[in-house]
Amino acid sequence: MDRALPAERRCVMRRAALALWLMLGSAAAAPAGEIRATGDLGLIVERESGSLLVIDQSEHAAIGRIEGLGDLSHASLVYSPDERFAYVFGRDGGLTKVDLLTQEIAARVMQAGNSIGGAISDDGRLVAVSNYEPGGVRVFDAATLELVADIPTGSKTIGLVDAPGRRFVFSLWDAGETWIADLSGESPAITKVGGIGAYPYDALVTGDGRTYIVGLFGEDGLTALDLWQAVPEPVRVLPGYGRGEEELPVYKMPHLEGWALAGDEFVLPAVGHHEVLWVDAGDFSETGRTPTHGQPVFAMARPGGRQVWVNFAHPLNDTIQVIDTLTKQVVHELKPGPAVLHMEFTARGHEVWVSVRDAGKVVVYDTATFAKLAEIDATSPSGIFFTARAHRTGL
Amino acid sequence: MPPPMRSLAALLALSGAAWAGEAAPDAAVLTRLVHHDCGSCHGLTLKGGLGPDIRPATIAHHTPESLRAVILDGVPGTPMPPWRPLITEAEAEWIARYLLSGGAS
Numbered sequence: 019m020d021r022a023l024p025a026e027r028r029c030v031m032r033r034a035a036l037a038l039w040l041m042l043g044s045a046a047a048a049p050a051g052e053i054r055a056t057g058d059l060g061l062i063v064e065r066e067s068g069s070l071l072v073i074d075q076s077e078h079a080a081i082g083r084i085e086g087l088g089d090l091s092h093a094s095l096v097y098s099p100d101e102r103f104a105y106v107f108g109r110d111g112g113l114t115k116v117d118l119l120t121q122e123i124a125a126r127v128m129q130a131g132n133s134i135g136g137a138i139s140d141d142g143r144l145v146a147v148s149n150y151e152p153g154g155v156r157v158f159d160a161a162t163l164e165l166v167a168d169i170p171t172g173s174k175t176i177g178l179v180d181a182p183g184r185r186f187v188f189s190l191w192d193a194g195e196t197w198i199a200d201l202s203g204e205s206p207a208i209t210k211v212g213g214i215g216a217y218p219y220d221a222l223v224t225g226d227g228r229t230y231i232v233g234l235f236g237e238d239g240l241t242a243l244d245l246w247q248a249v250p251e252p253v254r255v256l257p258g259y260g261r262g263e264e265e266l267p268v269y270k271m272p273h274l275e276g277w278a279l280a281g282d283e284f285v286l287p288a289v290g291h292h293e294v295l296w297v298d299a300g301d302f303s304e305t306g307r308t309p310t311h312g313q314p315v316f317a318m319a320r321p322g323g324r325q326v327w328v329n330f331a332h333p334l335n336d337t338i339q340v341i342d343t344l345t346k347q348v349v350h351e352l353k354p355g356p357a358v359l360h361m362e363f364t365a366r367g368h369e370v371w372v373s374v375r376d377a378g379k380v381v382v383y384d385t386a387t388f389a390k391l392a393e394i395d396a397t398s399p400s401g402i403f404f405t406a407r408a409h410r411t412g413l
Numbered sequence: 414m415p416p417p418m419r420s421l422a423a424l425l426a427l428s429g430a431a432w433a434g435e436a437a438p439d440a441a442v443l444t445r446l447v448h449h450d451c452g453s454c455h456g457l458t459l460k461g462g463l464g465p466d467i468r469p470a471t472i473a474h475h476t477p478e479s480l481r482a483v484i485l486d487g488v489p490g491t492p493m494p495p496w497r498p499l500i501t502e503a504e505a506e507w508i509a510r511y512l513l514s515g516g517a518s
Contacts, residue, residue: 065457066457089456089457089458091452091453091456091457091458092453092456092457092462109456109457109462110458132456132460132461132462134462134463150461150462150463151461174463176463191463217492219463235492267487267494267495267496267498268492268494269450269453269494269496269499270450270453271453271454271463271492332450332453332499333499357449375449376445
């Protein structure tokens with residue numbers, strides 16, 4: 019075909035292609051000017067300074083810093099499907115879209131007074147934010163951050179996740195309800211499920227988007243919902259798991275995230291007890307308990323589920339324990355340093371990155387040998403988020 | 414000299430294992446505790462999260478003594494835990510005054 023075109027026209031086309039390449043090249047350029055892929059990049063929240071450290075997972079290195087994001091205590095973020103943009107949910111109600119390639123803020127809105135986490139829809143078009151004040155969920159256009167839907171709940175709203183079919187699922191701290199918001203139509207269709215339990219504090223959805231598990235603070239136990247049902251029935255999980263044991267003061271709420279499936283079981287942090295709980299993923303019956311160093315904050319199955327890594331609440335938060343999924347025994351203990359806040363696995367689980375807030379560093383470990391591979395300086399690091407989350411439901 | 418030994422023992426007990434030998438609360442450590450550990454429920458800036466706003470205007474009805482009691486013994490029926498196992502009375506007093514004065518203690 020090319021040969022059939024007159025030479026002059028071919029030349030014009032080549033010039034146009036060159037111009038287009040230059041345009042795209044400059045818009046997508048990393049600071050050094052080279053072409054960079056985003057598949058092994060990530061962001062680390064620096065909570066006190068309101069900044070994000072941009073890291074390259076393969077190089078074990080920080081490659082930049084994005085500043086000006088406000089109060090990032092307890093901040094989390096999600097990624098666009100192309101793994102170029104992150105949506106950062108600040109505690110102060112700020113919703114910020116950042117560009118990993120230019121390492122700049124692409125858009126920012128103050129959408130509420132006090133917020134806790136968010137999610138991106140399965141099609142990548144909508145970003146939802148969970149708010150304490152005013153209580154509810156607000157949904158934004160992922161491209162422009164314009165408000166698309168406002169869903170007031172009259173309650174502090176927690177445990178917001180995405181579910182297949184352009185849905186968001188979240189729970190009401192004060193009311194003990196879970197709401198399912200379907201945004202596939204003109205206006206949000208809300209399904210409300212009551213009887214979840216006292217003070218739901220966080221929730222997770224499994225990677226297949228089917229099971230939503232809510233942790234309860236006001237009573238021992240959790241509640242599961244089958245999102246494949248049109249109106250899910252709450253199923254109590256481990257009701258009264260701490261009965262007969264002395265409840266310890268809780269200095270930090272555990273976190274529930276979509277890393278709960280280890281083999282055929284869910285692994286879940288107990289509240290107010292030094293243990294990790296195991297339940298059958300099919301019928302939610304208890305299959306075991308593992309005594310731990312302290313009250314677990316995160317109990318995270320390594321991708322593949324072979325191990326579970328656990329960190330702990332203040333004042334025992336200098337330690338990580340690794341549990342073997344087959345034996346449910348602690349097989350290794352690490353002391354990364356003061357205030358271990360978060361762990362993030364690489365997509366296939368060969369490494370784990372650990373934020374050590376009061377040491378001002380992130381430590382990288384080999385998950386097979388437990389060898390320390392690298393340390394990266396960061397200012398009061400908390401959450402670590404790799405771009406591979408873009409393609410996982412519930413993360 | 415039994416009496417001085419007893420009072421030294423009492424002082425050590427009062428200041429807690431982590432603070433043995435230190436008479437005064439460590440302002441830097443406690444400031445960090447307030448913003449990061451209290452802050453995990455009350456927010457890094459203390460304006461509230463799952464727990465309530467604890468900035469000076471919101472807690473003005475408290476005296477240092479009543480606020481110290483809340484910190485040490487918690488609020489039964491709510492997620493506010495007793496901090497007595499982790500900090501001393503002197504440290505709780507320091508935190509109460511720090512909170513009431515908005516960090517100007």
